[in-house]
Amino acid sequence: MFRFVMILVALCFVFPATQLVAGDSPQEQRHELMEDSKNAAKPVGGMLKGEKPFDAELAMASFRTWAEIAGQFGDLFPEGTETGYDTEAKQEIWTDRAGFEAEVKKFAKVANAAVAANPQSLDELKMAAGPVFKSCKSCHEGYRVEKE
Amino acid sequence: MRWLLTALVLAGFISWWLTEPGSLTAEALPEHQPDAVNGEQVFNTGGCASCHGADLSGGLEMSSDFGTFVVPNITPDVNAGIGGWSMLDFVNAMMLGVSPQGSHYYPAFPYTSYTRMRVQDVMDLKAFLDLADPVENTPGSHELGFPWGIRRGIGLWKIRYLKQGPVVDVDPGKTLVARGRYLVEGAGHCAECHTPRDHFGGLDRALWLAGAPNPDGEGRVPNITPAEDGLGSWSEPDIAYYLESGFLPDFDTVGGSMVEVQENMARLPAEDRKAIAAYLKSIPVRP
Numbered sequence: 001m002f003r004f005v006m007i008l009v010a011l012c013f014v015f016p017a018t019q020l021v022a023g024d025s026p027q028e029q030r031h032e033l034m035e036d037s038k039n040a041a042k043p044v045g046g047m048l049k050g051e052k053p054f055d056a057e058l059a060m061a062s063f064r065t066w067a068e069i070a071g072q073f074g075d076l077f078p079e080g081t082e083t084g085y086d087t088e089a090k091q092e093i094w095t096d097r098a099g100f101e102a103e104v105k106k107f108a109k110v111a112n113a114a115v116a117a118n119p120q121s122l123d124e125l126k127m128a129a130g131p132v133f134k135s136c137k138s139c140h141e142g143y144r145v146e147k148e
Numbered sequence: 149m150r151w152l153l154t155a156l157v158l159a160g161f162i163s164w165w166l167t168e169p170g171s172l173t174a175e176a177l178p179e180h181q182p183d184a185v186n187g188e189q190v191f192n193t194g195g196c197a198s199c200h201g202a203d204l205s206g207g208l209e210m211s212s213d214f215g216t217f218v219v220p221n222i223t224p225d226v227n228a229g230i231g232g233w234s235m236l237d238f239v240n241a242m243m244l245g246v247s248p249q250g251s252h253y254y255p256a257f258p259y260t261s262y263t264r265m266r267v268q269d270v271m272d273l274k275a276f277l278d279l280a281d282p283v284e285n286t287p288g289s290h291e292l293g294f295p296w297g298i299r300r301g302i303g304l305w306k307i308r309y310l311k312q313g314p315v316v317d318v319d320p321g322k323t324l325v326a327r328g329r330y331l332v333e334g335a336g337h338c339a340e341c342h343t344p345r346d347h348f349g350g351l352d353r354a355l356w357l358a359g360a361p362n363p364d365g366e367g368r369v370p371n372i373t374p375a376e377d378g379l380g381s382w383s384e385p386d387i388a389y390y391l392e393s394g395f396l397p398d399f400d401t402v403g404g405s406m407v408e409v410q411e412n413m414a415r416l417p418a419e420d421r422k423a424i425a426a427y428l429k430s431i432p433v434r435p
Contacts, residue, residue: 038398038399038400039399041395041399042398042399045389045393045395045399048389048393049385049386049389050385051385133393133394133395136395136401137394137395137401137402137407140401140403141403141407144403146367146403146404147367147403
């Protein structure tokens, strides 16, 4: 038993927590992914704002998180999850599926491009992160309900 | 009985005189060569396209407690737009809310803010608008309930609410804050949504920028004073970065009708976004 628990604990370190929440509803999973995404934006945004020094590794960690999230995100909006868990998903996700999927695809594309760019300076970071931030914004405008 | 009649007639004359639309004469315009490049910046600060439409041909319907306002065409089309206007016509419309025919505009057109602009900036804006493509679209008329349908009455409203001076006192030595005040209180017309209105639709200056009901429906337009539930926890770089990128300090993204405003602000020089941030952090806290 002890060994089993230890293996589980070890697995938690190997795999990001988001992959182990399979028991949660899609609404909760996608909410978590968006929270992770937002948290990944904080160090990058801090550098862009000039509040934190440029840190290539930290930036790359965020880029990888985004690329990973973008790969899973689109599958978390099956029929029947239009409501519940206080979801901020707009109905357009289901009525305009092609448009939504195009946004998710764009997110994956720019996140992977950012990883590939591997920025080594603040200017390069701006170039790499800009399109990702833009894709967050444009998808939210079309497919997220505005609360407050 | 006769005294009553006399009083009524007198009251009629006084209110007619009080509500007379006052406009400037050509001599009031300064010597100035209009600069369309600066005009474009003024255009972005004002976000003219957010209401007048991407092609500026108008038609957007704005519902309010007083009825429905229809946004006019401001393209250079001579018949449908403002192509036939002189510089003086334009300045009178923007800064005094008076049409070329000499009647009052409804303050849904936020001249109560534009009245604080430098005349030169208004002239530059016209030079920029003159470059747009003319569009023939003629939007419909406003639909307003009694007594709001009587334009002349706006003259009384203007006595109470059309004030040229700045709202917040700023130490003249603080040039960045003063620039921010000029942008926010003038062309940016931020208070038109972020300040609550009284029963007559005038801005409640005691609650300057303290947030207001959302005219588009649910929720509230946020408090942008340095209050706890306003911008208290935001730094000046946070505000400037938000206006540039659309990301809040917690890295959520801008939403609602602020999206277009933010995207216009992103087109301003970085120094202007800094100025807006400096002003917003310096104004009195309101609940």
